[in-house]
Amino acid sequence: MAGDAPRTLFDKVWDTHVVLTREDGQALLLIDRHFFHEGSHHAFNQLKARGAAVARPSQNIGVADHYVPTRGRGAPIADAALRHMVGQLTENAARHGLRLFGLDDPGQGIVHVVGPEQGLTLPGLTIVCGDSHTSTHGAFGAIAFGIGASEVAHVLMTQTLWQRRPRRMRIAVEGALGPGIGAKDVALSVIARIGADGAQGHAVEYAGSAVRALSMEGRMTLCNLSIECGARCGMVAPDATTIDFLRGRRFAPERAEFARAAEAWLALPGDPDATFDRAVTLDAAEIAPIVTWGVSPEDALPITATLPDPARAPDPARAAQIRDGLDYMGLHPGQKLSEVPVDRVFIGSCTNSRIEDLRAAAAVLAGRKARIPGLVSPGSTPVKRQAEEEGLDRIFREAGLEWVESGCSMCVGMNGDLVPAGERCASTTNRNFKGRQGKGARTHLMSPAMVAAAAVTGRLTDVRPLLEGRA
Ligand SMILES: CC(C)[C@H](C(=O)O)[C@@H](O)C(=O)O
Ligand code: SF4
Incomplete structure (x- = not known):
């Protein structure tokens, strides 16, 4: 166990998901949610070639987003290439009995919007998807990151993943944002300040009064862009804003169970004396459009x-x-x-x-x-x-x-x-x-x-x- 050493939000979530650690430092992590989109076909083909099954079907959720037409919905997809890509996703989900927010599903959308909206993205979870902007889900205090095709296949077959523990970085934005300034301005300011590889190899935690004041939408925008400064993932500690957003969502816990879950989520923020490998602070008042x-x-x-x-x-x-x-x-x-x-x-x-x-x-x-x-x-x-x-x-x-x-x-x-x-x-x-x-x-x-x-x-x-x- 991690003992009594002060831990960051990232450490707390990571520690509860480690099954075992290899001599070379790689850890086998339990994966709570795996989202997949049309790009998952390589991984599903690997399963097919091995005759393998999906280990935990209920924890793998599909969404049609990259190839869906944005006009003329309701009719079959006219373009053959798009029809093929969306069709493949539908077939793979059906073959393995996986939930799919397909083209005509009333919950359909972009995978990183759908997960939080449906209450599938929750604090304290490990979340992966074969997509770099999976960092978005970290806005809820989850460890969420993009993975490659063979890792997707590994998750489908085992619901686990080998990962090296990243270093921890704290990015604080202190003060109040001016009128007309939003989370996107914060995120681009961070990237301009530290560079496109500025957070390479790090799990970023966003903190500070300006981050606390952001809505969940704003926090998602911020975490979404983490990957554009090279971070492995971005996170915001869960608080009352997080809990208010999740209450009543379709797949979120209900009633007494929600109250219990919320209590556990509010225990996730890092210990006050936890240390980071790197820290950067921005002044919110200096952020312009x-x-x-x-x-x-x-x-x-x-x-x-x-x-x-x-x-x-x-x-x-x-x-x-x-x-x-x-x-x-x-x-x-x-x-x-x-x-x-x-x-x-x-x-x-x-x-x-x-x-x-x-x-x-x-x-x-x-x-x-x-x-x-x-x-x-x-x-x-x-x-x-x-x-x-x-x-x-x-x-x-x-x-x-x-x-x-x-x-x-x-x-x-x-x-x-x-x-x-x-x-x-x-x-x-x-x-x-x-x-x-x-x-x-x-x-x-x-x-x-x-x-x-x-x-x-x-x-x-x-x-x-x-x-x-x-x-
Ligand atoms: C196609 C997909 C795998 C890709 C990603 O990994 O991010 C896309 O979503 C993107 O934003 O470039
Ligand atoms: S960045 Fe987001 S919206 Fe754009 S292609 Fe990737 S997943 Fe889709």
């Missing part, structure tokens, strides 16, 4: 800034990276970010497509017209329903944006929702890599409110003046 300008999420600056000059870079490697980013993005050194014209917008993805994100964008767009086209894809079918009950869909439509069904959509374009080559997209997603939203497409990452502001003006825009006098 932030946008990316290059081809890595670390290429992020406040909207009030001008574009960097490679000639003034600290070293030749960074100079080359800046030159390459500006070149791909069609921008030049010294240009004002707020003068960069944008061709289209996308509001969606597991980063920023939950109800609060849609409300933030709608608050900017209400009564205004978008100057450029754009797509709004809610993170799940339940989010879509709720947004429609609140009339948010009308605000998006009246502004001139397209309101579509839920899926990964234009975050990665696997379903055909692509940004045309050379076009510049203001996007609520998490990756601005070259070609991420389509071949030759240029992506600027920012918050939903900032994307809405870009839609209204047709350029990268500080949302704050647009919010003045609004609720």
Whole structure:
């Protein structure tokens, strides 16, 4: 046992899941939940080749998201390649008797939105998925991380996984965020500060008064982006906000059982004297609305800034990276970010497509017209329903944006929702890599409110003046 040494949140959850530790330090972990999407077919093929069964069917849950069309749902998928990908997922889930939030399921959505929404993601669990943004689920105080195809097969067959214990890092954000500043601005500020590999090999715990003040949606956005600074996972300690979010969710414990579970969850936060291998603190008051300008999420600056000059870079490697980013993005050194014209917008993805994100964008767009086209894809079918009950869909439509069904959509374009080559997209997603939203497409990452502001003006825009006098 771990004895009486002070432990972090991560340590507490990890320790209760270790079955055995190998001489080389690798630990065999029990896995409480495994989520899978269309990308799981390699792993299922491995099971097929061995004639293997799924060890714990009830702990493996499928979701159709990456390849689902966002239009014309209700009819069979017209595109043969998409139909094949979604069909394969459906067959694999059916063959092994696994629950699936398939194309027509009322709970369908992006896997990292669905898990929390359904109450399948809970504090203190170990959660894996063959997807890098599994870190999202850490917002609940779970250890949640992405795994590769052979690891997925291992989990399916054994409900366990070999892992090396990561180092622990604490990222604190202290103080109050200014008006119009959201979790996305915090996350991009963290990545800009520590770099795209700044948390490599670490399990990050987000702490501090600004993190405590975030809603669960905000915490999920923050943890979602952990992977973009190289972290193994991101976590936030469970508290009253966590418990309020989970109460009454479909698969969460019920009644007396919920009360008992909540008590255990509130015992998960790390001991006050627990130590971390690394610690970074940000001042919330210094965080401005932030946008990316290059081809890595670390290429992020406040909207009030001008574009960097490679000639003034600290070293030749960074100079080359800046030159390459500006070149791909069609921008030049010294240009004002707020003068960069944008061709289209996308509001969606597991980063920023939950109800609060849609409300933030709608608050900017209400009564205004978008100057450029754009797509709004809610993170799940339940989010879509709720947004429609609140009339948010009308605000998006009246502004001139397209309101579509839920899926990964234009975050990665696997379903055909692509940004045309050379076009510049203001996007609520998490990756601005070259070609991420389509071949030759240029992506600027920012918050939903900032994307809405870009839609209204047709350029990268500080949302704050647009919010003045609004609720
Ligand atoms: C396709 C999938 C495996 C991939 C991931 O691992 O993250 C995708 O979700 C992404 O965001 O790039
Ligand atoms: S929405 Fe984007 S980042 Fe999230 S799982 Fe889908 S493709 Fe990956």
